[in-house]
Amino acid sequence: MSNVFIAFQRNEETRDIVDAIVEDNPAAHVDLQPAMVKIDAPGHLVIKRQSIEDRMGRTFDLQELQVHLITLSGHLDENDDEFSLSWAN
């Protein structure tokens, strides 16, 4: 199965986002690079708004991800609660 991946800048906010992703995607592999964090996952990766909000302690709009986003690969499916990457299509 091919990997999907997403990469963020490393900062205060993405720390919570990455923690949320790791919890929701046990198969994800986190690669910490200087100033960047890349997360690979086999086949499928989901980012859940609720998990991020629980960590940040505030409301979070998934489009805020774009501010920190460097790159991603996979087919993107996005709604108000989930942002998911997969090779399903």
Added chain:
Amino acid sequence: MSIDLRTVAITPLRNTFDHIASRFGDKPASRYQEGSYRLQAENNFHYRPTWAPHYEIFDKHRSALVMDDWYSFKDPRQFYYGTYTLNRARMQETAEGAFSFVEQRGLADTFDPEAKALALEILLPLRHVAWGSNTNNAFISAYGYGTTFTQPCLYQAMDQLGIAQYLTRLGLLVGGVGSVAVARVAWMDDPKWQGVRRLVEDMFVVEDPFELFVAQNFAFDGLLYPLVYRNFDAAIIAKGGPTISMLLRFQEDWFTETSKWVDAFMTTASTESSQNSKLVAGWVTDWVARSADALEAVADAALDQGAAALAPIRDALSERAAKCGAGQ
């Protein structure tokens, strides 16, 4: 000459302060953690306070609540000074917008006079109630233990001061300068306010910080805010339109937000042990009953259906208590 560019990863020798690392492990800590945990002064107090020699200056035993770790309280909003002030600045901007909108268009002058009189009669004395909560939360913050517990209580105290100011400004804008003095006389002498006034004063002499937390932030505010800022607000909208409601925006938003925090603390305290659960449940029963009694006369004057409106609010509050593990 060729220049070789390469990336060198420099890993920091330490990720955070030692006292934070000892609790969470040596990994990058959030600003909330760094600004909250293990900041409570614990050692090197040579003298006990002369006014209460059976306690240390900061003493866990001031509350009957027994916590193995007072830092297990965690503010779900993760407010430290920076995030708190930023957040409130945003809320204040919204509220200021509403005030200037009402002022510029002269909406208060065209507001239905009967509805206006009722709104002033019910809302303005609440500035004294808010000041009471300011005092109480400052007390909890001063005599409670553990920064994650005391810190948000101080924010709550400041918020209540803000609410008192918004209510005052509402009075000045809608009812003119004299209305504030009228409200003070009502607070001191009007029979319908004496129950609430007595309750506020009774809370002033509660010495257990967590009991006071339950009494003020859960029981009393848990009844007062839905009653006034939902039911009464809706009644005023029906009578005269949304002008007054716009000026209450801050309180409504604020109550929704702070309830989450209050519930989180109630849950942490109640789930610690069965003794705590019983203790908190006892406080809830006691203070909810007293608060409901005190608010009856106010509800009677404020709403067409009168004190009957309190029953569903009380049920909802019991449900909240049960969810927090402090139900009967």
